[in-house]
Amino acid sequence: MKKRTIMRTVIVVIIFSAIAYTVYSNFIKETFELVKIGDVAPDFILEDLNGEKHKLSDYKGKGVVLNFWATYCDYCKEEMPDLEENYSKYKSKGVEILAINNAQTPFEVKKFTKNISFPILIDHSIVVFKSYNIEFLPTSVFIDSEGTVKKISSGEMSNKSIQKNIELILPNR
Incomplete structure (x- = not known):
């Protein structure tokens, strides 16, 4: 019984971590502007x-x-x-x-x-x-x-x- 609870907790933590990572990654990706036609080219x-x-x-x-x-x-x-x-x-x-x-x-x-x-x-x-x-x-x-x-x-x-x-x-x- 105790092993099952621990296993379920671990699975829930992994699922929430995966969801949080996905949301974070998409947020970062969306806020990063793509260079597009008409933009000033980034200097380097x-x-x-x-x-x-x-x-x-x-x-x-x-x-x-x-x-x-x-x-x-x-x-x-x-x-x-x-x-x-x-x-x-x-x-x-x-x-x-x-x-x-x-x-x-x-x-x-x-x-x-x-x-x-x-x-x-x-x-x-x-x-x-x-x-x-x-x-x-x-x-x-x-x-x-x-x-x-x-x-x-x-x-x-x-x-x-x-x-x-x-x-x-x-x-x-």
Whole structure:
């Protein structure tokens, strides 16, 4: 009889704990704003593979593509050469691409990006990933010269869609 009471009490405590956790999690999730089209892009400072710091707000006046990726992401691997091709095409027109890796080691990242000329940043603490609410890889955020988010693209983009989205953020159009 006593064992049954203890067991029931434990089960009730577990159920209430699970309910409380669910309510708390949903409350926190609901109060955390998602970055959306029309928002000012959250500023950040990250280091590239050479130790140089990049602050998003320093790129004001340019169109910026933030490409969130990882070396284990097959779609990211397929998309990277198209991003490089478009970087070569649009850099002189005032567009920058910043590739933001999700906390992998510099060794892994360098091996993967040896033919890439745009800045490769590593988000060691995943703060930028969280502030942009990145859930899927790759995800690209297209930011105009005033710092406003113009487009968010989750999943692999074709070369043509990269070009189309970059056209949205060209400065002085």
